[in-house]
Amino acid sequence: MHDITVVDLSRWQFATTALYHFLFVPLTLGLSFMLAAMETVYVTTGKQIYRDMAQFWGKLFLINFALGVATGLTMEFEFGTNWSFYSSFVGDIFGAPLAIEGLMAFFLEATFVGLMVFGWDRMRRGQHLAVTYMVAFGSNLSALWILIANSFMQAPEGAHFNPVTMRMELSSFSQLIFSHDAQAKFVHTSIAGYVTGAIFVAGISAWYMLRNRHTELARRSFRMAVLFGVLSTAGVITLGDALGFVGGQAQPTKLAAMEGLWKSEPAPMPFNLVAFPSQKDQVNHADVQVPYALSLLVTHSMDGTVPGFDKLEQQAVERIRNGIPAVEALQTLSSKPGDADALAQFRAHEKDLGFGFLVQRYSEDVSKATDAEISKAARDTIPQVAPIFWSFRAMVAMGLAMLAFFVLGVIYSLRNRIERKRWFLKFSVLMIPVPFLASEAGWLVAELGRQPWTVYQLLPTWMSASTHSVGYMIFSLAGFVGLYTMFIIAEMYLMVRAIRKGPEPPHAGDSDWDSGPVLGNSVTGQAEG
Amino acid sequence: MEIYGVFQVIWWLLLGVLLVGLAVMVGMDMGVGTILRYVGRTDLERRVALNIIGPHWEGNQVWFVLGGGAVFAAFPLIYATAFSGFYVVMLLLLWSMILRPLGFEYRSKLPSAAWRSTWDWALFVSGLVPMVVFGAAFGNLFEGVPFHFSWNLTSTYTGSFLGLLNSFAILCGLLSASLSVFMGSVAVMNGGEGVIYERSRTLARVSSVLAMVLFAAGGFWVHSMQGYVLTNGPGAGVPQTPMQQVVTLTDGAWFANFHAHGLLWLLPALGFAGMLLGLLATGARRSHMAWWLGALAWIGVIGTAGVALFPFLLPSSSVPAQSLTVWNSSSSQLTLTWMVGFALVFVPLIVWYTSWAFYVMRGKVSAEHVAADEHSY
Incomplete structure (x- = not known):
């Protein structure tokens, strides 16, 4: 029999390590394509500044990438170490996308990232560009297979229970990989990564512009980022709507939690804009409703209903x-x-x-x-409503704020007014954490909303955990928290340091270069000829 | 044999391929981490050693990740039972392994000697500990692991953490660490010059001798051990659970497959030959040849262990009848078939582009270049 404390501690550990891992993943997904885009411009136009851009942002990419890889190792094994019954019960299906991720995607990404960093002088321009694209494709393919696996937990398709082997088994590989949930989720999540990359580049570029440093590099990076960002944010919101539509049909309890829907109501249903859901009384306190909106949002029609x-x-x-x-x-x-x-x-x-x-x-x-x-x-079977309800609203609000930000950014940047809008530049710096928080909020909605199941309506969470002792779980959770805390401190320190240091000095004869004062440099403030 | 049984055997072989990939490629990088503080006395010497594997460690490490994913996909019951049973050992493995990416990426980002020395220790730990754990895990397979299943196949491990670190397991751990040091040393010889070349050559020779001694000692030890025999059960290619078989323990049973099929003796012979010729090749300063011989030694060692255990994958010492075998812990035929397809397409592709990556970055790593290049580790 399972000890519920162990199950809860296992959930905490998985949530902590997965959310932590996903602090680094979105930036890898987005920045890798931005690096490829910058290098493409370099290769096609031959302008040195774009090579400098690719190399500078590439350096920040690597600091982030290292922790993404390190914490990804944990994830690959944590199903086995901590969710032993889950692993044997659905491993016949769930293991396949994880293994394919390694074969098809992670190998590609990891093998070529070394060449991307060390190979600048060892390959022709076109070859190096191809290598950079391989890193970008590899990381995005990796996300595809992981999200296919995750979608199986949300909306299991293509599987059946085999009473002879006492486990779930694959019945259709194509149903598994082409599940609607997987498709919507992959596009929504990977594009959310592009938004993250875009805001990261825009925010840091704005910081340089505010300080009049590396302005040429910063201006070009900023423009590229906001253009990339405005398209991506529009995509995230569209696909988020699609995911809500698909996921709402597949997981009615998650949808009801997202919308705070205690009682079923006739169409057209109102949307709870603000509410304080009470799990105990099964009501919302102090709710502010928008009439008709919920039917429109979740069923895309005026006469659709969803159950409470x-x-x-x-x-x-x-x-x-x-x-x-x-x-x-x-x-x-x-x-x-x-x-x-x-x-x-x-x-x-x-x-x-x-x-x-x-x-x-x-x-x-x-x-x-x-x-x-x-x-x-x-x-x-009713998940914890309040955290899901609020995470969902936080995610949507951040998504809309980012869309507004990118639209303004594109307008200012294309009119060449961006450096005069100092308030907007300061705002851009403040926007950097937003996409990271939005991604985490999205995962909270997805995974808390799936409870009490590890595989929706097939396998309860309480059965899925390994049969460890409480002591083991405290030991491992404490170990992860301790190690991961040290890692994030080291990572943030190196990241901030690399940003402050800025791009490396240019190669001789590079006219695009503009030298600004460098922090901590003894020549700061001196006139330079 | 049913076609399902054929796929089970193919996946057992593919598991061996992945383990060899893991041992050769990740083991090499870990060996470099283990010997880093000895081979490099100055900061620059250590940086040269790190940069020899610098462009490749990330790709190599995927053999480890893929190994985990492949066991999950092809033998889910092994993935579930072994990794949860070996919990504390797995934590040691993961915690030490996640130090490695940071050791590489972060070590040389700050000039402080204390910072760099700390990461050098981290690289030592993350090189040595996983290789010892890797070997020790294999050692435990020969002795059996105390676990059993409930009616619905919830597994429970009843041993202690220290039980996994018994003397035979440690011997296997040292064997795996020795081979890893050998591969790391010849990798440094391949890409290094001067003093680090000479130091790693010494280490390569010592570690190959050590590996031969440990491999031989392990063989004698296993001979005196009780092995597991699958005396009755549904057999190959029949869908089943681990609750339907009869298993007995017999002295020296781990040698039964070798006695039944004499050709299998070629595997341990290959192991010894790889180590011995590897020793001679390092003596003759033929480090590239020594690397390939080391890879052959790994094939021999892992092949020997796999064949000795076959068809067992994870014997249970507390309830031997519930031991996990190739037949009762594999995925369904459909999953195995799909995964064979993916492996047949992608493993050759991986080998091809990994070789290209090594070709692009071929040659010696010079100290001047490391000191001048802003991208260096």
């Missing part, structure tokens, strides 16, 4: 009752493989197997589950 938790919880009760015989049949099949009666019973109740597992948390022998235990399990 009142209906969903009732459905869960029925599905738990229907799932109990499936679990009983499996217990029989475990000791008597091939038992025909048990197999028939399993087939009849198969679709609610996961709900049967849900009640096993309260009643190990599911046949003895009481009505009270069944309603407790049904109540568990």
Whole structure:
């Protein structure tokens, strides 16, 4: 039997390490393509400044990349170390995209990143450009396969339960990789990375412009970033809407939590703009509603409805009752493989197997589950509403703010007024953390909204964890927190230092170069000829 | 044999290929980390050693990540049971391994001697510890690991952390560390000159002798050990759980496959030959040849261990009947088929572009270049 404290600690550890890993991933996804774009301009026009840009931003890229790779190692193994039952139960399906990610994507990215850094003088321009593109394609392909894997947890497709091997098995590889959720999620998430790259470059360039340093490089980088950013942000918002549409159909409880929907209502449904959801009373306090908006947003029509938790919880009760015989049949099949009666019973109740597992948390022998235990399990199907509701609104608000920022940035930059808009430059610097926070908020919505399941409506979280002791879990969680804290301090320090230092001095005869005062340099303020 | 059984065996072989890739490529980089403080006495010497593998360590490390992913995809029950059972050891492995990317990227970014020395120690730890753990994990496979399953295949590990660090496991860990030091040393010889070349040559010779002694000692030890025998069960190519077989323990049973198929003795012979000829090649200053011989030694060692254990992958010492084998822990036929397809396309592609990367960055790494190049580690 699982110790719930261990399950909770395992969740904390996975959430901490995954959210931390995803501080570095979006910048890799976006900046790699921006590096490729800069180098493309260099190769096609031959202007040295674009090579300087690619090399300077490439240096910052690497500081970020190192931690992304390091923390990604943890993720590859953490399913096995901490989610042992999950791994054996769905590994037949879930393991495949992870392995393909290594074969097809991570190898490409990691092999060529070394050449990108060390190979400037060893290859022809076109070859080096191709290498940079390989890094960008590799990192984005990597995100594709990881998100296919994640989508299986959200909206499992292409799999069935095999009572002979007692686990989920693949039935259709194409359904797994072409699931609607995976497609919408991949585009939404990877483009969110492009937004991150764009704001990172724009913000740091603005910082240089404010200090009159490296202005030529900063101006060009800024313009490229805001153009890249405005397109990307529009894409993120469009695909976010699509993901909400697809995900809302696949995961009604997540949608209800995002919208604070305790009671089902007739169409057209109002949208809760602001509310304080109470998990205990199952109501929203002090809500501000926009009439009709929810039907439009989530069903793209005026007469569409989505169920509230009142209906969903009732459905869960029925599905738990229907799932109990499936679990009983499996217990029989475990000791008597091939038992025909048990197999028939399993087939009849198969679709609610996961709900049967849900009640096993309260009643190990599911046949003895009481009505009270069944309603407790049904109540568990409602995720924690308030954090999901607010993370979702925070993400959307940040997305809209970034869109406004990029639109203004493009206007100022194309009119060549950007250096006079000092308030906007200062604002650009302040925008740097926003896309990182928005990505994290998005993951909170996705993963908290999936609870209480690791695989939606198939496998409860409480069953999925490894059977460790509390002591082991405290040890490992403390270890990760300690190590990761040291890493982020070192990373931020090196990043800030590299930004302050700025691009390296130019090669001889480079007329595009403008020298500004360098922080900590003894010649600061002296007139230079 | 059913076609499913054929795919199971193919994936068992592919697992071997991935382990060899991991041992050769990651092991080489880790060996450089292990010997860094000895081979390089000055900061510049250490930087030269680091920059020899600088352009490649990142790509090489993916063998480790891919190894994890491939075990997950092809043998999910192994991935789930072994990595959770070996929890503290896995943490040691992961924590030391995640020091490595930072050691490379961050070490030379600041001029402070204390900063650099700290990262050099980090590189030492992240070179030595994972290789010892890697070997020790294999050692534990021969002795069996205490775990069992509940009715729905929830695994529970009943041993202690220290139980995994027993004397035979440590011997295997030292063997793996020796081979890693050998590969790291010849890599430094390949790309280095002068004093670091001579120091790593010494280390290569010592480590190859050590590896031969440890490999031989391990063989004798295993001979006196109780091995596992699968006496009854559904067999190859039949979908099953680990609850349906009969397993017995017999003295010297880990040699049964060799006795049954004499040709398999070529694998340990290959291991010894690689080490011995590697020793001679380093003596003759043929470091490139020594590198390839070291790779052959790894194939021999990993092949020997894999063949000795076959069809077992993770024997259970507490409930031997629930031991995990190639037949009861693999993925379904459909998954194995898809994954064979992906591996057949991408593994050759990886080998091809990795070779190209090494070709582009070929030649000696000079101290002047490292000192002058802003991109150097």
